[in-house]
Amino acid sequence: MFTHRQLLIISFLLTEGIPLSSSFLSAVLGVSERTIQSEIKEMNQYLPVDETFSISSKKKMNHQELSPATISWLKQLIHENKEINSHNLERKNLILMILFFEKNYLSMEELSKRLFVSKTMIHKEFEHSWKLREFIEVSSKKGLKMKKSESFQRNISAKIFSYSESLVNLLGLPADTQNKFEQVKKITNSLFLAHQYFISGKSLALFQNYLLMTIIRNKMGFHLVEGVDCLPEKPPMSALLNEIILALNEDFSALDIDCIQSKLNELNVTTYVGEIEEIGYYTLIKEKLTIFFSLLDAELGIKIKPSRTWEERFFMHMQKLLIRLDNGSDNDNYLKRKMNQTYPLTFQVLRDYFLPTFEREIPESELSYLVLYFAEFIEADERALDILFITDSLPSVIYHTSELIKKYSGFKVNHIKTVTVYEYLQKPADFEKNYEVMLTTSERVILESNRAFLIKELFNKEDLSLLSEYMSMMIAYRDRRRRQWFHDKFLKNIEIQNISSGNLKMQGITFIGKTITHEITLEEPLIFISSFNKQQASSIEIFQFQKKYRHRSKEIEYIVVSSYNPNEGNIQSFYHELHHLLKINALKKLTK
Template identity: 20%
Template sequence: MLEIQNKRVLKILELFDTEKKVLDSASMAALIGVSSRTIRNDIKECNALLKGQGAEIRPEPGVGYMMKIHDEDRYAAFRKVQGGEGGKVWLKNPIIPSDHNDRISFIIAEILLNSLHQRGVTESELADELFISLSTLKKYMKDIKKSLRRFSMEITTDRIKGIGIKGDEAQIRYCMSEYIFNSNELVDLTQNGFYRHVFSLEEINKVQQIMLEVIQKYNIPLTDIAFKNLLVHLMITLKRADSKNTTEYSREEMTNLEESAYFAVAQEVIAVILNRLHINITNEVYYLTQHFISSKKLDHEEDTQVKREYRILVDSILTKIQADIGIDLSEDEELISGLMIHLGAAVNRLKFNMNIRNEILAPIKKNYPLAFEMAVIASEVLAKQEKLQTNENEMGFLAIHFGAAMERYKGNAKAAMTAIIACGTGLSTAMFVKSKLQRKFGRQLQIVKVSPLYEITEESVNNVDFIFTTVPIRGIQSEKIIQVEPILTKEDLGRIETIIMGKGAEYHEHFFRKDLFFPKLKANTRMDVLEKLTDVMLKKGYIDQIGKKSVFVREKMASTELGSLIAIPHALENHGEEAVIAVAVLEKPIHWDKEKVQVVFLLSIPKSKCRAWEPVFERLYRHFISDFGIHTLIKNPKFEVLMEKLEQY
């Protein structure tokens, strides 16, 4: 593997692999957080890396850059060598991080690794490792403390010992699992520096073999990820216990864990480790039992009463999704079964306040925003009925189930409606109407043919769902005949959409208001953005105080950033009858949570218009993420540009 000293090179390659489109330097600069000039220099570095690898990044005059792959096999081989997961992702090379979030993660990992060795690390040492000044390092401490707050952990400082950590032992271990190990190292733990430094390859293989033997003996079904997570926590336990750091449980918790069938499994793992590795972790039996319980699946031998309880929970989730979003998934038995199995493990994880890594959280939120919103609704139900607070990683896994259900839902949707376009004012006009209808409705509307006016008969009307005509059709009376203007106006499209979608449908472009469009908005944080937008919406009567408060409640539940410089925050409650979408193009990108954001779509959709959720999310995704159209709006932040983009299809 080639050692790459500039991480931006990897990010640029990721962008071209992900987007598969022409990218201009301004777009890449905004996404990566550097100047266009720096991007141009980085492109040269990319091409030096790609030389002889079957690909190059070429400038396209007037539009930007495009990756040209002239040898698919050679480029695939290059990806396989440089990337992980069979070449699907670009590996994080051992390079000094320069990105804000990467530096945060690097500093936390260094503090955690040093704590494993029972030592602190000084600010000077951290600053030297990152090649930054002490004053710059201190600026990161606020975000570091915020990140550790998720685990109820605190930073400790000592003039002699340096920076350390303080908190519940179980939470410290969960934090180590998240920050010290990445997805590649879960596949091959020997690639992790911590393991190589603390344990020999022989010891790693021995622990893994012990786990496999016991799991197979007790016939415990585990996914590969669940097994690797168990192994990660067992390895951390071995090191932490060696330093006299052990977990503590209440008498009630211990009694409940002792009653579990997995208690005997945990005891056997610990006994074999003592026998073969001569490491005594007997007092960790409750911690290990907890991990086995939280990794299990709900199976066919599960107690009937337990199954009934999970079915009631799933039914409550699906009922609330239908009430809030207007999508009925109650007949999807595959979804119901999948959610019951998933919740069987997830509820136990949440009860013990355990975290689970979700490496695909970002692409889930970006590609399936509506499915993620369903997961947020599910977390509301869990909070209300089970008194459990769901974290964003768990929401991401729930969203996978909803995403698959939505694909089935769309596949089972009714067939496209059919139409004939009557050619009354010339073929060119009819073809223009056809083109606009196809761009607007896509697969929802099938244009059977374009016919001269004299060919339209009662029979042809009966054979299709609609007849679109630019002139009156004499002698035939039917609600299927829809007269439109030769240029097919916005009003025509809105009327047709209402008819196609049904009475509850609405022309969604009407949700966007010119008085709620904010070009070049100045803001430093996401809360600053939300305050400014909701203040205006409240003042103009688009939302009330409850609606405004619910925007912040929703943001607290899970960040609404989607990647590609976009965030879609929204109100959980809208007691009015009007659906509106406020749009802000920020003067410059800001760190929203983990990603940079420059365009914000703030949605406020009342329950009376809940069916609009799906088409609105799909339209925003199609126009501004999938088509990379957000950069058109950033370059030219005008309401007219926004509407033109929305009306392209």
């Protein structure tokens, strides 16, 4: 049947009073005139006998011999095509949704007809989407069919469902779907608030979708099966869910209720009204987190001392995550590439130390959310400073000056170490080696050091602007030194190695299915493979593809492989500079 592009051509050709040429359509649709003529030739095959479209290549002349019934039929198809393309679901998710609501095999022809795309386009979707390949059974004789359990299909359909009238029509959902969806939203919004169960907006939308999918699929004959759709353990029904079920007045099975309660338990909470020590996994999380912090201190020299607020947020998030893992579920994360791109060191640390400590397989999507809790402690902060304050002032003056700098300088101050003028003059080189910013109230120190900055003994807010300018200058100086160190040690003599997709294994890069081991998925179109290795010196290797390689729906030009030895120190500086290298423009500049 007609494809999306063919229906676009038909919509132009059916426009009354506007003569068209194939060259005009070629320019509008961005395809060659030969393609336009080929599409029209194929379109004519679907028309009734003796009815055709024709168009001149140069003259503004198009002609059709169509009956009123055919014109009406074509306009209906154009309307349906617009409806199909009016919602915001990706095509791969549309394919999944269609097959979620099919009990029998669906032919490739029928699927292409419903989506107004060619079979070739559907094949391409399968090539580019691991979800389609993993979730769908493909038979050359029978067609396509979902091969996952009912509980799995409810979970995934709840994630990707986005209500629209066109989607309801496409999937053949019950006529009262919109009314039922509005009822679900109204009841849950009201009862969640009444029970002070505060969850994120995305979590609420997910739960509402899950309830709707459960109701609709039950009506359409898709039921959970005892022994197949089982939970690890039966969760007790909460008062909140009991009221939701009574208000909905739907015929839920006992297994339905268990699964709905399980979904409710795993939703991310934004505000917890109880004591954090009372949550189910508190002792486990506390023990594992203590071990993790000790490992980071011993292995990487990274100290983490979180606040009470941090602990409350993290413990609640981690508890919900562990429940999701127990239920075989996870949160989608459409920002994981950006998170990993921004915080590559934190992701690497979590993968190498956090996962083994907790002894759980945590999906990359969920792990990337955890990155945001730890990045402030692990990543190098470009505006964070260690300050040496050289003064013989009285304690109250030292305290007053230190607090002003911490609160109002505009910079994050990790630590202010105070020493007397006498202490500094005994070994000035040692102090200068360890501190980027040196402040003093002594002119004697200024004579000894060209880096020290003289401030008033009674410092006040009006003096901060000049100090901030000095601190900015010292940060720039620090960054130049760090950039030069990184370039001289890792990039100065680097050889960019040419590589083809056929010899990836020869270069020591291991594939497991379609996944590259040790890869960190980035937003930039490159493959980044990172590891910690105490047995060899830190290194960076860069590979450039002779021809772009398709991977994770992106055209890859480079592979960056980094290995870091934690014993060398400077781990935050190394990854800070590596972060700047993980961009296509930076790699191209280096290649030149």
